[in-house]
Amino acid sequence: MPHLLSSIREDVTHVMEHDPAAKSRLEVFLCYSGLHAVWFYRMNHWLWNHRVFLLARMLSQAARFLTGIEIHPGAKIGRRLFIDHGLGVVIGETAIVGDDVTLYQGVTLGGTGKEHGKRHPTLEDGVVVGSGAKILGNITVGKNCRIGAGSVVLRNVPENSTVVGVPGHIIFREGKRVVITDPKQINDPLSEALASVVTEVNNLRERVQQLEGSEAKGQPLSESLQRIMEDVDYQI
Ligand SMILES: CC(C)(COP(=O)(O)OP(=O)(O)OC[C@H]1O[C@@H](n2cnc3c(N)ncnc32)[C@H](O)[C@@H]1OP(=O)(O)O)[C@@H](O)C(=O)NCCC(=O)NCCS
Structure with a gap:
């Protein structure tokens, strides 16, 4: 005072x-x-x-x-x-x-x-x-x-x-x-959902590659999706 x-x-x-x-x-x-x-x-x-x-x-x-x-x-x-x-x-x-x-x-x-x-x-x-x-x-x-x-x-x-x-x-x-590439780092309630969608897309892509053989291999993902998937792949 x-x-x-x-x-x-x-x-x-x-x-x-x-x-x-x-x-x-x-x-x-x-x-x-x-x-x-x-x-x-x-x-x-x-x-x-x-x-x-x-x-x-x-x-x-x-x-x-x-x-x-x-x-x-x-x-x-x-x-x-x-x-x-x-x-x-x-x-x-x-x-x-x-x-x-x-x-x-x-x-x-x-x-x-x-x-x-x-x-x-x-x-x-x-x-x-x-x-x-x-x-x-x-x-x-x-x-x-x-x-x-x-x-x-x-x-x-x-x-x-x-x-x-x-x-x-x-x-x-x-x-x-x-730079945040793993949605879990944001700690948003939707992060888990986003991470599992990315994992599912990854699994489906592998499955499509198996079913279609070599034709599907090498088809490029969008750059940002590629980055997220690579990162989430080893974080999960
Ligand atoms: C957070 C803040 C300090 C960052 O300023 P900066 O260091 O110059 O950062 P940048 O403007 O380069 O923004 C960096 C990134 O953060 C994002 N960002 C910046 N401010 C943001 C905000 N408030 N909310 C969400 N994202 C924001 C930008 O879109 C940019 O994203 P990108 O790189 O993916 O394009 C500034 O944006 C801010 O919010 N200042 C508060 C000012 C204020 O309240 N003024 C009131 C006056 S009345």
């Missing part, structure tokens, strides 16, 4: 440095709801830590009404959190957010509904979460990760990775492209 003023100064400077749309410090101070929500949170978190739970919760609801951003006062948030645009962002009670994190509108740091105690995610320093992404459960998103817009992340993410998709899977790690 005593540091609120210095935190406000630091947040405004951070936005001036990182948002090309920001024209002046006064504009940032007056017009960025994401910052207003964080400043409300700092006050509410102070109350929460001093066990003034109800007032902290009531003020966080007032902040939600004013900014469209819901940050539970029990969450632990580091320095220079930038919530850009902001509407619809939800940060749960046991979420931990490191320094220099950016969240776009519609991001949820939520629970899966199955866990107790620490049930919301931990975002390490420098993480950027794209609009509409959902990060659910007591998982950790490592330093400097980027989470694609619209992703649903349900598993730990190692640092310096980029994740996209539903469920989220890594497409870049330490600057290198990660």
Whole structure:
């Protein structure tokens, strides 16, 4: 709480440095709801830590009404959190957010509904979460990760990775492209079904080759199907 003023100064400077749309410090101070929500949170978190739970919760609801951003006062948030645009962002009670994190509108740091105690995610320093992404459960998103817009992340993410998709899977790690050829790696409920279809196609192809003799041999599959089948063949 005593540091609120210095935190406000630091947040405004951070936005001036990182948002090309920001024209002046006064504009940032007056017009960025994401910052207003964080400043409300700092006050509410102070109350929460001093066990003034109800007032902290009531003020966080007032902040939600004013900014469209819901940050539970029990969450632990580091320095220079930038919530850009902001509407619809939800940060749960046991979420931990490191320094220099950016969240776009519609991001949820939520629970899966199955866990107790620490049930919301931990975002390490420098993480950027794209609009509409959902990060659910007591998982950790490592330093400097980027989470694609619209992703649903349900598993730990190692640092310096980029994740996209539903469920989220890594497409870049330490600057290198990660190519997924085995559907099981995506951990989608349909992965098993896709893998068994690929296996079945493989079996049928072999059977056709046996029945038609050498004529069918050597007929090319499409390049992508060939790659998937080769990969799944030895993974299953
Ligand atoms: C995930 C993200 C950071 C990746 O950016 P990048 O490193 O430049 O990666 P690319 O754009 O080269 O995309 C790499 C691959 O991932 C796919 N991809 C990118 N973002 C995706 C997303 N959100 N969901 C699903 N797939 C995505 C691309 O189609 C591409 O696939 P391909 O190689 O098979 O063609 C970026 O796409 C993103 O979602 N940023 C969030 C921005 C945001 O929310 N802005 C809100 C402003 S209001």
